Amino acid sequence: MRDGHLEARPVRLAAVVLAGGQARRFGGRDKPMVAVGGQPMVGRVLTAAAEAGMAPRVVVGPPREGLPAGVVVVQEEPPGGGPVAAVAAGLAALDAEAGVAARRAGDLAALNAEAGVVALRAGDLAALDPEAAVAARQASDLAASDAEAGVVGLPVLDAEVGVGLPVLNAEAGVGLPVLDAEVEVVALLAGDLPWLSADAIERLVGALGESDGAVFVDESGRRQVLCGVWRARALREAVRRLASVQGASMRALTEAMNVVEVRWEGGRPPYFDCDTEEDLRRVIDDE
Structure with missing residues (x-):
């Protein structure tokens, strides 16, 4: 409490980075691990998420060496099952992480x-x-x-x-406080966003309000759904509504959700993804 007013409770944030796919237009290379400015693109995305205060951070894709410490890596089922299958796997990983935290708090409370x-x-x-x-x-x-x-x-x-x-906890006198382990807002991010920044993520979080999600839109007005933030509960409900996550599109996942569209002004777009070798050359030339 400050000056007689209750302070806002911090919102718990997490990031799910989609880093699977076949990268057929990328010469068969492991695209998220291609370096830009001396750092793999997926590493740049994870760094931006960490600087925006997001933890845990989950990467959905095959096991890789060279990822930052503390990053959770999971694989969608089946591997290559598409972006919605990857989102479902990422959410399940966040739930598992929350379960571990809750069990730890429970173990402490058991004392x-x-x-x-x-x-x-x-x-x-x-x-x-x-x-x-x-x-x-x-x-x-x-x-x-x-x-x-x-x-x-x-x-x-x-x-x-x-x-x-x-x-022990001064207010309770006896016992230990229980941690709020549930993530409330999840950033869904592609693993090949070399220009993503913490500022961009924070701008999305600030625009979210009471909506289900907030995403950037490009110059043509197209939603960049893998450069957005989402209410975790709304995402889980959207996944449950689908008959199957395998092969489902992100449009099918998000079409019934209330989404705020955010336009980026001021330099290199954070939603720019490297789909081709030409895209990569553009990024490297701009470094």
């Missing part, structure tokens, strides 16, 4: 009873030791303002006893 005993002991000791009481209050203040610190606990040392005792 509730023991933590409560420790908290009481810490309180008893602090009451007997003014120095420990000060340290406890300072640690509690930090734990209350820092969610991560509240999860791991902050040690309070009792000088007389010489034993470290964890201070």
Whole structure:
């Protein structure tokens, strides 16, 4: 809370990068791994997503060496099943990541009873030791303002006893806070966008509002659906509506969704994708 007003809760963001396909017009090369400015194109996309605060980041495609640490790699089923199959695989990977986080929070919460005993002991000791009481209050203040610190606990040392005792979430007193692991907004990004930037992604997130999605449109007004951000819940519902994800088009996936169209002004378009060798030469010449 600041100046008597509740601060807006941060929206949890993630990125799903589609990096499969056959690249038939690219001489059979692994197009997302072709370097531009010394970095693979898919690496540039992942960097932009990270700088825009997106985590986790999922790449849908075959296993590759040289991807940034912490990136989750999954394969659509069947391999080569098309962009919607890749989107479904990416969403499933995000759900799996959220499940891991929830289980970790659950494991911590399962220690509730023991933590409560420790908290009481810490309180008893602090009451007997003014120095420990000060340290406890300072640690509690930090734990209350820092969610991560509240999860791991902050040690309070009792000088007389010489034993470290964890201070738990100050508001709850006992137990550990449960993390909100569910991703709310997902960026769907092609793996061959060499001019994508964090600024472009942030512009899309800012335009999203209450809509299901926000995408860039090119000069002709065509939606660039693999350079957009989407409500995760709306995406999941759209996937469920399809009879089959295999071979389905992105248009079929998104046609019933409420989408904001964003025009890019100010330089190289972030939605420009390298479909051909000629596109790549254009990008390299502009570097």
